[in-house]
Structures are given as C-alpha cells and as structure tokens.
Amino acid sequence: MDAVVGTSAATLGGTGVEGGDQLSVVMKFGGSSVSSAARMQEVAGLILAFPEERPVVVLSAMGKTTNLLLLAGEKAVGCGVIRVSEIEEWNMIKDLHIKTVDELGLPRSVIHTMLDELEQLLKGIAMMKELTLRTTDYLVSFGECMSTRIFAAYLNKIGVKARQYDAFDIGFITTDDFGNADILEATYPAVAKRLHGDWIRDPAIPIVTGFLGKGWKLGAVTTLGRGGSDLTATTIGKALGLREIQVWKDVDGVLTCDPNIYPNATTVPYLTFEEAAELAYFGAQVLHPQSMRPAKEGEIPVRVKNSYNPKAPGTLITKQRKMDKVVLTSIVLKSNVTMLDIVSTRMLGQFGFLAKVFSIFEDLGISVDCVATSEVSISVSLDPSKIWSRELIQQELDHVVEELEKIAVVHLLQQRAIISLIGNVRRSSLILEKAFHVLRKSGVNVQMISQGASKVNMSLIVHDSEAKQCIKALHQAFFEDDILTEVDEDALHMS
Ligand SMILES: Nc1ncnc2c1ncn2[C@@H]1O[C@H](COP(=O)(O)OP(=O)(O)O)[C@@H](O)[C@H]1O
C-alpha cells in the first residue's frame, strides 16, 4: 500500500486547515473507497497527503450500503413490524457502521440517532406495507448521512478540523423526480454561499453527503440516480469555481473497457468532457451520466483516481485534448436493452409519424438511447437506467407498445446490447471498417448502427448473448494488436 497511509495530522501542519486559503479542490470518494474503518483511515491519509490542497470532501455510502438499504426496504414491506429487527440486510448495515465507529475509536453516539431513525423508518414501511419512491429516497439517504458523520468525526478526532453537511440542507435543490432527480440552477449560488461562508467564518474541511438533494416543490429528500455522488462533486466544483474535481474510485481511472467484462482493460490517460459524458451515458459505470455537465460548464478539469493505488496517474478529463493520434478511446457495453422496431401504417405523413412516436415517449417519460430511421420506419433502443424497479419497466413497455400500435406495427426486441465505440469520429471509416471486420470474423450480426450527435460515439446493437465476446474481440483488435494494419496506417496518414 502507498506511503500516505497512516499519515498523521501532526506531520501535515497541525489541524491541516488554515483560514487564509481558499477551498481549492473537490475530492469525492465512492463506496468502494470508504467501505471499512481501515479504508476511511486510508482516505484520511490521502486527503492529508496534500496539505497544500483545501478540499471539499464528498462521500458515498460505505461499501454496498445503498443496495442493502434498498433490499431492507423491500423486505420490510412484507415482513411485519415485529420481524424488522430480523431483516438480514438491516443487521448488516447496523453491524458495519457500529464496527466502523468502534474501530475508529469514536463514540457510538456519532451514528446512534441515525440508526434509531432508520429502524423506525423500516418499521413504518412494514406497518404501511408499502414503499413509495419518495420513501425509498429517504431510506437510502441514511447511507451517505452515516458515512459522512463517521468520517467527519474521525478527522476531528485525529486533529483535522472537519464539518459534516447533508447536501439537502445546504442548497442542493432538485426536481421532485425521486430516484433520479436533476439538479436545479438555484443550487450553484446556494451551495457556494453556504460552503464559502462557513469556510471564511470558521475554516473546517467540509464533508458533504454525495447523491442527495431536496426536491424544490415537495421539500423531501431526493437522490440523483445510482452513482450520483460524482454529480454532487462536479456540482460543488462548478458552484465554488474550484481548480480541480477529483473522483477517487477502485480502478486506475477510466479504462478502455469494463474490467469486469475483460480484465486486459488499460487506463485511458486523457478524455474530453464530451467523450466522458458519452461513455458514462452509454453505460460505463465508472462515472454518473450527468456528472460531466457541471464540470464542462464550469470548465473544471476532472481527475479520476484510484484510492487503492494513489500513485497511478489516473484519467484527466478536460475541455479539449490532442486528437491527432487517437483512433478508439474506449469500448462500452450496455446490456439487457430493449429495442422497438416501429413501422408506420402510413396513417400519418412522415413528419407527423416521427413527431407522434417521440411524443408518446415523452408522455410516458421514457428515454431513448439510439435511433435509426427511414421514411416509414424507426428503430429505437430504450434506456432502462432511469427506473429503480424491473416490474415498472415491463408495465411501461406494455403501455408504450399499446400507444405506438395506434399508428404503427411494432416489434419488441428484448435482450439486446449496445456496444458503444467512443473515439475519434474523424476516423469513423477506419473504426467501423475494423469493428465490422472483427465482428464478421466472430460471426456476429449487427442489428442496428447509430452515431451520436456528439460525434464521439458510434453504437452497434447486437444480441445480448454475443456482447461480451464482441467486447473482448474488439478490445484485442483495437488496443492489443501491436502493429497497425496497412489500411490503418494509410487512414492515419490521410486524415
Ligand atoms: N470503462 C470503465 N473504466 C473504469 N471502470 C469501469 C468501467 N466500466 C465499468 N467500470 C466499473 O466501475 C467501477 C467504479 O465505479 P463505481 O463502482 O461507481 O466506483 P465508486 O463506488 O468507487 O464511485 C469499477 O470498479 C469498474 O468495475
């Protein structure tokens, strides 16, 4: 492990907090980085290893706490009030947090009230026998509320002045879309005023809950979609006009593909905001899909780093980068995608047909990933990521097909996968030639092709069962074959 581990506040200049300096960076640590007491100590060491930085720290819930909370909530609906204390996931959450507090030498009072409230909430869900999206967001908020309280208390204990903040109390104003709320513009001045004001008055490292906000109409706790702490970090970066946004993960940066699918993936050293956004949107779990927007608007560089390997340079995401040598940057897979082939019954003209199709999607709140059209037909892939629950997706699908069948013949194709090739579209012919060569050799038939308007992404739709094999073959061809083929060389010289 790296030398920064175990760094004490004393070696870093007392409290590590000086009033005259401005807050300079955001450091966001995901669940994998703060999954235990030992990990929290390492993260504290990491923060203190850069004494010249004045960080705002954003934390996710510890380890898999968000998933455990969701499962505990689902079980509470059906188990009866008396049995809530027996829910396995609730006990795992309780044990993890109490163990962490004990191992860090903190009083249990740091999380006592939170755990009590959480148990009451689970009992309430059991009593009502229902779990609404609003209650689900409140339920999962306990994860971030506890991790930040523990971490702030630990920093204070080792002599580094820190102050805990719940994002929903410091101006993170969102839409009321529980489970996937959008940050509203009013957030930026409000968050800046609060964090900056407190820092000037009484400097202490801010420790902010990731993932959470407050719905503007209902005033209830909202969440920003899975992985939303990245968005919290970039929002704070923009709000305060900071020098850099760091997102610390358990991998060496953004990789050439998902390492769980193909372990030979390597780090991508540089990305543009556009490439990173496209990569995230098309399913690379490493970044939240919306998180690049504030960074891009504020032109604040984002650095993706590995908290388990801090010396690795990571990935730097900026507005522009040198593209002349770039062909392909990363390959992304989105599995379990549903496609619709919609063929007009010609009751409406061409314009009317496309307008009607998209108005149906709008009315039903369904997002579309990829689109391919001809005059009388349109193929689309639907984005399931906005929805928490599988059951709802099926209901929504039935509904959308029913509506579309009023104007078209509709074929529903399930178990498809989108393979997105993020790269230099100035070399699109080269990329597609190589990709199709690889896929043909693998005996894979591409069912749809679509190029994103952002011009950094080409998407191919294949059957789910073939997708992982495709990723492996494409990765080998684009990133592991040492010698460029003649045709590659020619194309590089021509463009
Ligand atoms: N292209 C990719 N580059 C890096 N990681 C990826 C990629 N695609 C998927 N991942 C997965 O994303 C994980 C990191 O994201 P996440 O779980 O959100 O981290 P954290 O919880 O620390 O914020 C990695 O462990 C890796 O398995």
Ligand SMILES: N[C@@H](CC(=O)OP(=O)(O)O)C(=O)O
């Ligand atoms: N805890 C939330 C938010 C988050 O951003 O988590 P992580 O940084 O561990 O992906 C989730 O699991 O979705």
